[in-house]
Amino acid sequence: MFNFMPIQYRVRTLLASGILVLVSACSSDYIAQGQGSGVATVPSKAKASAQTAVAAPAGQSRYSIAQDKAPVVALAEHQITETPARMEPLSLQGNKSPYTVNNKRYKILSSAENYREEGLASWYGAKFHGHATSNGESFDMNKISAAHKTLPLPSWVRVTNLDNGKSIDVRINDRGPFHAGRIIDMSYAGAVKLGFQDKGTARVRVEAIAGSVLDSASYYVQVGAFSEKTGANAMRDTLSGEVSDQVGVFRDNFYRVRIGPVKYSRAIELQQQYANGEMGKPVIVAKP
Incomplete structure (x- = not known):
């Protein structure tokens, strides 16, 4: 017995x-742990170091840009390619739960299923370009991606700008934004597609795309x-x-x-x- x-x-x-x-x-x-701002010793939007496919600029130290900014040559909306949502396995990195940033604990959702939230979106760009995201991939500000505090990595969501009605499908592969009232941090390219790159923030609705995560x-x-x-x-x-x-x-x-x-x-x-x-x-x- x-x-x-x-x-x-x-x-x-x-x-x-x-x-x-x-x-x-x-x-x-x-260890299945967050590689970016899921670790308390890393700056609030920082992404941890890893081998990356897109190298950071030569001779430039990690996050050497004091303030984040757009690329030198601005992207036009028609230059940005959208990728359709697809089923894929959870990342082996970036899903540590709970994790702590700035003395606040965050618990990763066990599933993105039925997730829906409205709030502020912001964007990040040149400061993090070429550095590793929380799941170990390389951040490219010229491609559509996003950071979220609690959705599993990766997750696919539909983001709608409530101010202009524009909507895109986005793959989340990073952690953040760790600012009050903000629910998602878009790459610069994502902000361009949603039409808020100049404003900096936008009111958005974020909805999980069903069946996009193969657990x-x-x-x-x-x-x-x-x-x-x-x-x-x-x-x-x-x-x-x-x-x-x-x-x-x-x-x-x-x-x-x-x-x-x-x-x-x-x-x-x-x-x-x-x-x-x-x-x-x-x-x-x-x-x-």
Whole structure:
């Protein structure tokens, strides 16, 4: 018969047996975390460093432009290509939840389904051009993209300028804007297509495009890490009796107990299910 004792009591039993539990210990695997302004030490709109396909200007330090600005040669609306929404998997980077910026915590939505919101849109451009977005891609201000605080990356949304009625489909691959009252940060090209590049902000409606995210089973939930294999196997066996998902032990410097692979939405559920004060919050780990 399976042991359904609450996990905090099982942990006490393991600790009493002299087994070290290190739930939050880092591993050499790719951690599913926000790469940009989802990290508290990064400036409010900054995007983290990564290998990029579009290089930043030669000799220019990261975000060396003090104030953001448009390109030297302004884009015309007809020069900007729109890309139709498509189904694609969640990014392995940029979906850490929760994350903190400027002492405020943000929780990533488990799905973009049925998302709809109205508020202010702003835009970003030359200051971030060529640098990495939160999901590790390269930001190109001359192409349509956007940043959002809580939608999964990537998500496809339809953005409508409520002042002029213009509407475009936009792929969100970044985090932001971290300013009160703003709900989405468009690339400069996106602002041009929506007709507010000169004004700077616009009242918009943002609506998720149904069926555009393929939530593949690409994540693990790390519940514990042990210095001894015996403790890891014991936790694996107990968890196997509680969840229908696969549970395994992965070894590097420690014996790490992980549930998965699972979809991101399921990973969030498991993380919440096994979070408690004594063990700490389980870590979501991206499948390599």
